[in-house]
Amino acid sequence: xxxxxxxxxxxxxxxxxxxxxxxxxxxxxxxxxxxxxxxxxxxxxxxxxxxxxxxxxxxxxxxxxxxxxxxxxxxxxxxxxxxxxxxxxxxxxxxxxxxxxxxxxxxxxxxxxxxxxxxxxxxxxxxxxxxxxxxxxxxxxxxxxxxxxxxxxxxxxxxxxxxxxxxxxxxxxxxxxxxxxxxxxxxxxxxxxxxxxxxxxxxxxxxxxxxxxxxxxxxxxxxxxxxxxxxxxxxxxxxxxxxxxxxxxxxxxxxxxxxxxxxxxxxxxxxxxxxxxxxxxxxxxxxxxxxxxxxxxxxxxxxxxxxxxxxxxxxxxxxxxxxxxxxxxxxxxxxxxxxxxxxxxxxxxxxxxxxxxxxxxxxxxxxxxxxxxxxxxxxxxxxxxxxxxxxxxxxxxxxxxxxxxxxxxxxxxxxxxxxxxxxxxxxxxxxxxxxxxxxxxxxxxxxxxxxxxxxxxxxxxxxxxxxxxxxxxx
Amino acid sequence: xxxxxxxxxxxxxxxxxxxxxxxxxxxxxxxxxxxxxxxxxxxxxxxxxxxxxxxxxxxxxxxxxxxxxxxxxxxxxxxxxxxxxxxxxxxxxxxxxxxxxxxxxxxxxxxxxxxxxxxxxxxxxxxxxxxxxxxxxxxxxxxxxxxxxxxxxxxxxxx
Numbered sequence: 001x002x003x004x005x006x007x008x009x010x011x012x013x014x015x016x017x018x019x020x021x022x023x024x025x026x027x028x029x030x031x032x033x034x035x036x037x038x039x040x041x042x043x044x045x046x047x048x049x050x051x052x053x054x055x056x057x058x059x060x061x062x063x064x065x066x067x068x069x070x071x072x073x074x075x076x077x078x079x080x081x082x083x084x085x086x087x088x089x090x091x092x093x094x095x096x097x098x099x100x101x102x103x104x105x106x107x108x109x110x111x112x113x114x115x116x117x118x119x120x121x122x123x124x125x126x127x128x129x130x131x132x133x134x135x136x137x138x139x140x141x142x143x144x145x146x147x148x149x150x151x152x153x154x155x156x157x158x159x160x161x162x163x164x165x166x167x168x169x170x171x172x173x174x175x176x177x178x179x180x181x182x183x184x185x186x187x188x189x190x191x192x193x194x195x196x197x198x199x200x201x202x203x204x205x206x207x208x209x210x211x212x213x214x215x216x217x218x219x220x221x222x223x224x225x226x227x228x229x230x231x232x233x234x235x236x237x238x239x240x241x242x243x244x245x246x247x248x249x250x251x252x253x254x255x256x257x258x259x260x261x262x263x264x265x266x267x268x269x270x271x272x273x274x275x276x277x278x279x280x281x282x283x284x285x286x287x288x289x290x291x292x293x294x295x296x297x298x299x300x301x302x303x304x305x306x307x308x309x310x311x312x313x314x315x316x317x318x319x320x321x322x323x324x325x326x327x328x329x330x331x332x333x334x335x336x337x338x339x340x341x342x343x344x345x346x347x348x349x350x351x352x353x354x355x356x357x358x359x360x361x362x363x364x365x366x367x368x369x370x371x372x373x374x375x376x377x378x379x380x381x382x383x384x385x386x387x388x389x390x391x392x393x394x395x396x397x398x399x400x401x402x403x404x405x406x407x408x409x410x411x412x413x414x415x416x417x418x419x420x421x422x423x424x425x426x427x428x429x430x431x432x433x434x435x436x437x438x439x440x441x442x443x444x445x446x447x448x449x450x451x452x453x454x455x456x457x458x459x460x461x462x463x464x465x466x467x468x469x470x471x472x473x474x
Numbered sequence: 475x476x477x478x479x480x481x482x483x484x485x486x487x488x489x490x491x492x493x494x495x496x497x498x499x500x501x502x503x504x505x506x507x508x509x510x511x512x513x514x515x516x517x518x519x520x521x522x523x524x525x526x527x528x529x530x531x532x533x534x535x536x537x538x539x540x541x542x543x544x545x546x547x548x549x550x551x552x553x554x555x556x557x558x559x560x561x562x563x564x565x566x567x568x569x570x571x572x573x574x575x576x577x578x579x580x581x582x583x584x585x586x587x588x589x590x591x592x593x594x595x596x597x598x599x600x601x602x603x604x605x606x607x608x609x610x611x612x613x614x615x616x617x618x619x620x621x622x623x624x625x626x627x628x629x630x631x632x633x
Contacts, residue, residue: 043599047488062488065519065567113523132523133558133579143580150524 021413021434022272029423034413036406036438037272048396053082053365053387056396058168060383063398066109066444069102069157070376070401072170073239074383077372079172081259082387084366090356091174093348096239097187098160098170099374100341100348103238104194105153106377107294107334107341110442111201112146115331118436119208123215124429142204145197149338152194156345159183174360184349191346195308198339202312205335212328218419219437220327220412223248225280225290226299227404229375230255234302236340238375245280245290246300250323254282258373261382265399277406278399289407292379293441294333299323304336306343312336327412330440337377365391376401378442402443412437476531477514479625481618482570483538484518491546491594491607495538498592498614513622520567523576530581534625536618537570537589540607544593547606549613551621554587586625590617 026032044063060075061068080087117130120138136143161169169176229237230244242255256264268277268285279288304310365387372383379401386394416437420430483499485492499517506513529535544550556578557571570589578584592614595604
């Protein structure tokens with residue numbers, strides 16, 4: 001009689017950090033369920049205790065090597081709330097420009113460097129070639145475009161912040177320095193090329209969709225709630241707005257202030273992962289599963305607010321009659337957001353008063369508590385700080401974007417594994433699809449370690465009793 | 475301006491010894507006071523693909539990284555070759571060998587490369603190095619400086 005077995009993919013290639021997937025087969029060889037295990041412990045909240053709150057933005061930016069600006073923004077907004085100030089309009093726009101540049105940079109990494117090999121070369125192609133080198137050999141322009149877009153984002157951040165990694169330019173109350181005319185012009189000069197790349201990549205990607213009908217059908221394609229910031233007029237929001245919960249039919253369930261997140265978002269902990277599993281409290285756990293990130297944002301956005309991105313959004317909406325539920329379309333949404341970000345940067349740089357020298361509001365702490373919410377490239381990011389009367393941090397609570405998607409990612413890999421894995425012989429292309437559904441969410445565990453020797457790739461198989469049977473290295 | 479020698483120290487500065495590469499890179503940057511220096515030092519959280527371009531434009535590159543394969547506090551210099559198939563290639567961060575391959579294939583050149591590895595003891599959340607790794611910092615800096623001198627010396631002989 002065949003025994004049940006467990007297949008372990010450890011770690012997931014082409015996503016960041018330390019994680020693995022276990023696929024549990026039942027006794028008939030069919031997939032029972034699959035789990036994403038995140039083995040890195042995050043203890044950054046403890047690191048904050050006892051430090052002056054105004055140090056938080058610079059410290060929090062160091063958590064992540066991929067989206068430091070998102071942490072900077074959420075942290076600075078939490079500090080703005082502690083200062084109880086409204087920051088100057090120019091400062092807000094400058095923060096937005098840096099934030100948008102981070103979106104371009106982060107989304108470009110996800111799309112071009114991590115996901116494009118699957119689209120260009122195929123999910124069943126030779127894994128040794130299914131990487132950026134394979135892309136460069138097949139269609140050099142796609143590889144070069146990816147690097148150029150990342151460079152655009154990097155350069156904007158460098159020009160504004162003066163330092164490419166972990167800029168300390170965003171501070172409580174605004175930004176530390178105004179924008180100079182020459183720097184504005186330097187960024188504006190880079191916009192046309194970035195916009196052209198975004199437009200042509202969207203065109204190319206849309207032509208590929210027909211080849212991925214099966215993946216679109218089963219890549220974490222199920223009804224769920226969605227959570228994102230949204231403007232009061234329903235427009236796409238990255239920097240501020242209501243936190244909005246929308247159901248799979250597109251009905252708005254609730255709008256709430258970021259400061260009230262604890263009334264609406266619960267955080268469950270599963271024994272198999274250090275990554276928390278947030279859920280929408282009124283629906284309970286795990287029924288309150290929701291998705292965040294590009295798909296959530298574009299699903300609920302009535303408009304983006306820039307001409308080319310709005311055209312693309314209208315076309316995107318045509319994919320389905322109601323909400324778009326397949327997580328395969330995260331990639332598509334990501335490309336539209338790149339286009340939006342480039343257009344919006346240009347708009348903000350040309351806006352009146354962008355060179356104003358008034359870019360910071362000064363105050364001491366006026367509140368003991370502050371919550372900062374921003375959309376990070378991969379979803380909603382929440383920083384919540386409490387201080388004492390001396391302005392020293394008493395506690396911090398961070399809900400990172402990747403954790404919001406934890407429940408959906410786990411359900412997604414189970415859906416894909418059930419569809420593509422039938423029995424003990426597991427084709428490489430099936431395993432790649434299980435990884436690819438995770439890549440669609442672009443999870444980031446960049447807050448983990450990067451030491452040499454930490455990464456190894458192996459597939460382990462266990463029997464019904466959990467006994468190890470075999471392993472394979474890829 | 476492209477550098478003659480590019481030094482890249484990397485790691486997560488909030489994860490204990492993982493940040494030793496950054497600590498060393500920042501210390502080296504302080505020691506290079508000449509604004510016209512042909513040695514460029516980068517301290518970063520992790521290796522991203524766009525580093526391939528400056529790597530391709532330099533004559534030599536030295537990576538500085540914490541290692542789980544060495545004994546805590548041990549310092550070892552190893553020669554690196556481009557490797558496009560390293561298993562961790564194209565996670566959000568890249569391995570040095572994959573970055574060299576990217577430099578070679580997308581930008582036409584991969585310079586000679588070394589890694590100065592420092593055996594790490596703890597990756598717990600925190601901004602401090604463990605005592606044995608802190609003691610190894612000066613040894614590692616000397617190792618990096620020796621490699622820089624070797625590259626610059628051989629460069630002078632060639633020109």
